[in-house]
Amino acid sequence: MPLQSKPEMKTNGRVLIADDQPDVLEALRLMLKGEGFEIETAHSPAGILAAIEARDFDVVLMDLNYTRDTTSGQEGLDLLARVQSMDATVPVVVMTAWGTVDIAVEAMRRGARDFIQKPWDNARLLTIVRTQVELSAALKRGQRLEAENRLLRTDGRPTMIAESPAMQPVLQLIARVGPSDANVLITGEPGTGKEVVARTLYAVSSRSSKPMVTVNAGGLAEGIFESELFGHVKGAFTDAKTDRVGRFELADGGTLFLDEIANVPMNLQAKLLRVLEIGEMERVGSSRTKRVDARVISATNANLADEVANNRFRQDLLFRLNTIEIHLPALRERREDIPVLASHFLSTHARRYRKDLTSFDHPAMQALLENPWQGNVRELNHVIERAVLMAQDKVVRTGDLALRSSSPSSARLEEMSLEEVEAFLIKKALARYNGNVSHAANALGLSRSALYRRLERYGL
Numbered sequence: 001m002p003l004q005s006k007p008e009m010k011t012n013g014r015v016l017i018a019d020d021q022p023d024v025l026e027a028l029r030l031m032l033k034g035e036g037f038e039i040e041t042a043h044s045p046a047g048i049l050a051a052i053e054a055r056d057f058d059v060v061l062m063d064l065n066y067t068r069d070t071t072s073g074q075e076g077l078d079l080l081a082r083v084q085s086m087d088a089t090v091p092v093v094v095m096t097a098w099g100t101v102d103i104a105v106e107a108m109r110r111g112a113r114d115f116i117q118k119p120w121d122n123a124r125l126l127t128i129v130r131t132q133v134e135l136s137a138a139l140k141r142g143q144r145l146e147a148e149n150r151l152l153r154t155d156g157r158p159t160m161i162a163e164s165p166a167m168q169p170v171l172q173l174i175a176r177v178g179p180s181d182a183n184v185l186i187t188g189e190p191g192t193g194k195e196v197v198a199r200t201l202y203a204v205s206s207r208s209s210k211p212m213v214t215v216n217a218g219g220l221a222e223g224i225f226e227s228e229l230f231g232h233v234k235g236a237f238t239d240a241k242t243d244r245v246g247r248f249e250l251a252d253g254g255t256l257f258l259d260e261i262a263n264v265p266m267n268l269q270a271k272l273l274r275v276l277e278i279g280e281m282e283r284v285g286s287s288r289t290k291r292v293d294a295r296v297i298s299a300t301n302a303n304l305a306d307e308v309a310n311n312r313f314r315q316d317l318l319f320r321l322n323t324i325e326i327h328l329p330a331l332r333e334r335r336e337d338i339p340v341l342a343s344h345f346l347s348t349h350a351r352r353y354r355k356d357l358t359s360f361d362h363p364a365m366q367a368l369l370e371n372p373w374q375g376n377v378r379e380l381n382h383v384i385e386r387a388v389l390m391a392q393d394k395v396v397r398t399g400d401l402a403l404r405s406s407s408p409s410s411a412r413l414e415e416m417s418l419e420e421v422e423a424f425l426i427k428k429a430l431a432r433y434n435g436n437v438s439h440a441a442n443a444l445g446l447s448r449s450a451l452y453r454r455l456e457r458y459g460l
């Protein structure tokens, strides 16, 4: 076998050689190093274990006898078991003295991958080492892929709590249309979980192995929105120094999540419509037509029908986007979910802030159940996060929640007198119309003068 070193620096694999005879170690080290392997050596069982503890090897090549006067190999078999318990995947090739094939066979039975008899044949030894390095790399690749898949499975599909009756239609729709390629429009007040639903739809879709590319139409200035979505070519405008791939192209074969879709400027809606209808688009500044195939999931907290009526949104585009519409009820319409959501957020934040908190006391839970939750699930999440930081005991108490109790909730409304309710509603209407009496009166179904009389009566 040639002993010259290979020119390239890249290692062919990391090998641990273990033998108690220095001349054997040295011969093997030189030969394998010459073949491009990175070598570490050990000359005792303790040395082997220390090396394996310190780093990953692609192959361990080890002798089975370390005490000169024994050839039983028992010591080597014990050592093999220790190595395997420290690193279950590293391939171990054992070396035995001539004439002790039975020990080698026993070692193989116990998980060694191959064996070499001394004196060894260089060519055969090299073949064995190379094969084991390749197998080990393949095994590691496989494990990494599996780990990535697992990660994607748990990480890619967000926690979605939906136990209330009001959420059952949502779950059914996700199950039914998730796997299809249908475009889905998700609507609902801010913080109701539209993004959670979008991610869940994507996770259960047949396109889940391809990326989901997100564009937030609310967060982009009108000027850059077009190139963000469709890309541009160099020189298309002053700042276009290089070609740029847009999100639509990035999502080709996969999923495009258009968040806050109501904010897409009118002049771009036509271009968007065309991609959705015929799957064709051009980069800004280019006349070359590109084909893209993206499933579009969109979300908005606006009422798109109103936007259409007010000429701010194209009706034909709306019809393209809402092949299926999933509407998320406000949290106040699904109070049954509050305890489960609250416990989920409590355990998440308690873990994050390393606090030993497991539950809410009864009044605290009652307060959570009665709160109006204008900001929906997001507000609940924030309230619990703050409570976790504030809490002094093992349970969360009402005070920790720091809920604003300015306006009476509907539960307390029932305990008010008719006059108190009237005054409350008038105050609310005035606040909503910034103190404009005519508008407030209109909204309350009263004449201006009737409203003025009441304002006087209630001292408002």
Ligand SMILES: Nc1ncnc2c1ncn2[C@@H]1O[C@H](COP(=O)(O)OP(=O)(O)OP(=O)(O)O)[C@@H](O)[C@H]1O
Residues within 6 Å of the ligand: 159, 160, 161, 162, 188, 189, 190, 191, 192, 193, 194, 195, 196, 197, 300, 301, 341, 377, 378, 381
């Ligand atoms: N059903 C749910 N289960 C668990 N967590 C949820 C659920 N719904 C919402 N959340 C959480 O509440 C927060 C807000 O949700 P999300 O961002 O999806 O709302 P959104 O409807 O997209 O809001 P916006 O309109 O403001 O963009 C996130 O932290 C999300 O993880």
Ligand SMILES: [Mg+2]
Residues within 6 Å of the ligand: 194, 195, 259, 299
């Ligand atoms: Mg959102």
